Amino acid sequence: MIFFIYTNNVDLVKRFTKVGDNDLKKITIKDIAKLAGVSPSTVSNVINGVSKCSTDTRDNILALIEELNYKPNITAKSLVTKRSKLIGFVFKQDNENSFLQNLLYGIQSGIKNFPEYDIITTNINNSYNLEEWITKRNLDGIIFLGMFSSNLISKIQRLNIPILLIDNYFEQIPNINYVYSEDTLGGYLATEHLIKKKCKHIALATGSLKENELFFRRYLGYKSALEDYGIKLDGNLIFESKHIDFNSGKILGELITQNKNIDGIVSLADILAIGIIKRLNKEYNKIPDDILIIGFDNIPGCEYTTPQLSTIDQGIYEKGYKSINILINKIENNNKDSIEVQIPIKIIERESTKK
Structure with a gap:
């Protein structure tokens, strides 16, 4: 795992990196461990939220991370965890632009709750190309917007990643998550x-x-x-x-x-x-x-x-926001239970129906 130093505390950096005042140096977990006086595995456990050390040791490591403003390299971390921290979003080309933009705004707002995650989009709907797109990017989960066939969803399900469907009313598929409106x-x-x-x-x-x-x-x-x-x-x-x-x-x-x-x-x-x-x-x-x-x-x-x-x-923004939160929480908690959420609707009266 690789980290970057962005700090004004040059004395602290010099204690173990021996770099000049204007240098920017990459460091490894081994460097952090040396500064903290612990093993590299202990630092890794703390970073990944695994409680295998004392509270004092954990607090010391976290204090150093905060002081030096270390930024983990997500790609390197994914090699260890086998997770890409990438969510796929698949839609069809016939979706109306304003609807799609509002939904994506909700997704982008929701994903801020999980800073390590990113979302990538595609309008591929051919099952072969879609499977290839997912596997090449090692996606951790995928969201479908609109009506995709149960046959295609079942094929993607074989990749063993969480799937969430927005506004899909084909027959229910076991172990699939659904978000839709009334x-x-x-x-x-x-x-x-x-x-x-x-x-x-x-x-x-x-x-x-x-x-x-x-x-x-x-x-x-x-x-x-x-x-x-x-x-x-x-x-x-x-x-x-x-x-x-x-x-x-x-x-x-x-x-x-x-x-x-x-x-x-x-x-x-x-x-x-x-x-x-x-x-x-x-x-x-x-x-x-x-x-x-x-x-x-x-x-x-x-x-x-x-x-x-x-x-x-119909709560377009809320659909996006809830969908990404549901999916990532399932990934993080390894939750296999299917979730179904119905977004409430309401009338917005404006001039076109006011006599």
């Missing part, structure tokens, strides 16, 4: 919000309901709310898009304008809603005077639309 409830609350605003003809803007389980679950919430309030489900008011982006939202907005009876819109993704608002603002229908719209996700752009977009907050 998506069906979110679809229900969004629809109910418009119904309580006296909307009678509520359109649904969504991604593919057949290909994306996440959107399908939100759709089930929309459908249940209509049923509970005695409103007949109308297939002509469901507008699907294969792609989830701003331009696709504008296209859906064009289709929606052709039905003048629509007085409310539930968009199952904020980025679609933002595109819809852009298109509707060109029509005589005014938001929210003539038509209301609510989105889903609470991405940062919701506050910058005209009018500002009401939405379902």
Whole structure:
């Protein structure tokens, strides 16, 4: 294990390194042990949190480490511990940028609780290339965002590293950790919000309901709310898009304008809603005077639309923060039990649904 000295206490350094005032010298555990009057293995145990020495000895070693501001070489340490301190994050290219950035912000904030760890990302979804990517980097754990097949997850599971899935609704796999939102409830609350605003003809803007389980679950919430309030489900008011982006939202907005009876819109993704608002603002229908719209996700752009977009907050940042903490704690504690966490959702009401 290699350490670097960054200190102004030159006299202390000279006691065992014999370097000049302006020198910067690499030292080893043997050097620390010599200064502390203990064996190299004792220093290693203290650094790694193993209690195999007296409290006084431990305190003395830690005091020297703090005084000299030693910085352990993580690569060298990984050769001893067989851990890389690297977490992989895998996502698909079709993830909306604002969502992905907010989630990564949560992950990056959470990983600060574990200073030795770093995260690396990829959008590889081919099982062979993914296995090679993981093994070459000796990853300690991996997080998947979105819908990845159970077959692919099972193959990666054979590498014997902890796996956590965010927003993956395929069949449950034993010994896999899950973090997700209350998506069906979110679809229900969004629809109910418009119904309580006296909307009678509520359109649904969504991604593919057949290909994306996440959107399908939100759709089930929309459908249940209509049923509970005695409103007949109308297939002509469901507008699907294969792609989830701003331009696709504008296209859906064009289709929606052709039905003048629509007085409310539930968009199952904020980025679609933002595109819809852009298109509707060109029509005589005014938001929210003539038509209301609510989105889903609470991405940062919701506050910058005209009018500002009401939405379902699914706790994107919290998903990232909790996911990385769960995974690293499992690695550190060698915990084999699977963990499942559901992130609460809530309505954020802004101008687009305020009459």
